[in-house]
Amino acid sequence: MREYLLVFLVAGTATYLLTVIAREIALRTGAVAAVRDRDVHDAPIPYLGGLAMLGGLVAAYLVARELPFLSRSDPFVFRDAGVVLVAGALICAVGVVDDIFEIDALTKLGGQVLAAGLLVYSQVRFYYLPGAGDSQFLLDPNQGALLTVIVVVATINAVNFVDGLDGLAAGVVCIGAVAFFVFCYVLTDQKDLTLASTGALLSAALAGVCAGFLPHNFHPARLFMGDSGSMLLGIVFSASTLTLTGQFNGTDISSDGNSTVVAVLPVLLPVSLLLVPVADLVLAVVRRTRAGRSPFAPDKQHLHHRLLEIGHSQRRAVLIMWLWAGLVSSGAVLTSLYSGPWMWAGLGTMFVLTVALTFLVPVLRKPGQPEVEPLGSEPTGTL
Template sequence: MRAYLLLFLVAGAVTYLLTVVAREIALRTGAVARVRDRDVHDEPIPYLGGLAMLGGLGAAYVVARHMPFLTESQPFVVHDAGVVLIAGALICAVGVIDDIFELDALTKLGGQVLAVSVLIYFQIQYTFITWSDGSVFTLDLAQGALFTGIVVVATINAVNFVDGLDGLAAGVVGIGAVAFFLFSYELTRANGLSHATTAALLSAALAGACSGFLVHNWHPARLFMGDSGSMLIGLVLSASAVSLSGQFSSEQLSEGAGGARASLLPTLLPVLLPVTILIVPFTDLVLAVVRRTRAGRSPFAPDKMHLHHRLLEIGHSQRRAVLIMWLWAALIGFGSVLASLYTGPWMWGGVIAMVLVTLALTFLLPKVSAPGHPAQPALTSGPDQG
């Protein structure tokens, strides 16, 4: 655990320091969020926060390569993490070009597919799905590649869609990374295996990078992550889950903490976790596509009807709307991990309590707030948001 904590701190500190450099590069290259009719910020905000986050992830990887705990356990642990960072650097480069020149949606999709191809080329892909009854559905190379591409690309775009308020995307992904780290770490502990896994390494570093960036991105933001950041963290989060696929048997995945059989098909969690943790942005993504296509518009056409905009409409301030979205992400992410590793009345009681608290803070808090404090309007943080 201390090794992963060090990686978290290194990624966070380096990201925090490099954010200043990224901001200067953005200003010099013109990579800024222009003031548009659908925005309310009255001055351009720099992009390229993804460069700082990539630097933080890279620094954590360099440190990991000098940790005997990680390098001497299994050779694929550090190797696979390096492959993910190469794919992350590629998609970050595509995002940088988009932040400066505003690429069209098809070109960005091509960049995303190219980055996923790097993962697949180095065999970081789903190989089989194990059901709770122990049966195994084996994927051939083509099926595994297609399934991996769908999950990773969908996660990338879901994070991009949720990046609409200061600190929202970094917080949601950071929470998801912490939840997945706990799942990966506890899974190895429950089965008496080495705690060194690619999934734990990547998720610890990702959580640190998101934390370091949040210091500069909290409202009022001094820097936006832009597509260079949203696509990067979406890829790293989903790739960390993909890297866990195939490393555990059905018996190991079904073994909860304390030797109990866990619930909610934990054997599927390495496959479903990116979707589970990012259910809030995925829901936002699906609703946006349906809403825009029904209106005869492009699915990528921006509007101001995202979930975070609706939170502002019912009376939340911008900061509180972000915290509410974080709370929902934590409920779904940690609730899924908790239900997958534990069982019994205490587990269900904890999940139910989390649900009630989240619902109350979402819908009752605006009604009991003192009058005279209207919600702050949203600041969009990417060209695809509205």
């Protein structure tokens, strides 16, 4: 645990320091978010936060290779982590081009598929789906490749979608990464397996990167992560979860839960942890197609915009969405690892508190009370 904590701290510190350099590069290259009608920020803000994040991930990877415990892990732990970083660098490069020149959505989608294809080509993919008890459904190479590409691209765009308020995407991914690290660490400990895993390593580094970026990105933001950052977070997060099936057999990590759904959750964790942005993505596509518009046409009706409309300040709207992300992620992890009335009672309490804070706080505010902070962020998603 101490070495994973060090990985977290190295990733966070490196990202925090490199953010200053990334901001300067953005200003010199003109990668700046201009104010548009659909945006909620009221001043131009530099992009290219993804460059600092990529630097933080690389720094954490290099340090981890020298640590006493992790350095003695199976060779494929760092081999798979390196593949993920290369794919992350590729998608980050696509994002940098978009942050500077604003490429079209189809070109970005092509870059996402290419990065996912690199993972598949390097054998970082789904190998099976765990079932209830000791059962598992083995995937042939084509099935595994297709499922991998779908999950990776969906996660990339889900993170891209949720990047609409200062600190929102970084906080949601940080919560998801911490949850998946806890899942990996506790599961391998419960099953008496090696604690050194690619999933735990990547999720610890990813959580650190997000934590290091947040001081620069929380309202009022001094730097946006841009597509270079949101797509990088998406591919690293999704890849960290699917590496679990490449390291452990399905019978080794099968859940002790009582249903097949609970047993499958560890493999589908990217979607469950990012349920809020995924729901936002689906609603946006349905909303735009029903209106006869392109699903790629931007608008100002995302979930974070609705929270602002019902009376939340921007900071409080971000915290509310963090709470929902934490509720979903903790629910997915807890139901995968534990059972019993206390677990369900805890989740039920968290749900009631989250709902109350979402809908009652705006009502309790005095009518006409002004916001205490200016708006200041913008959606950088593909849709």
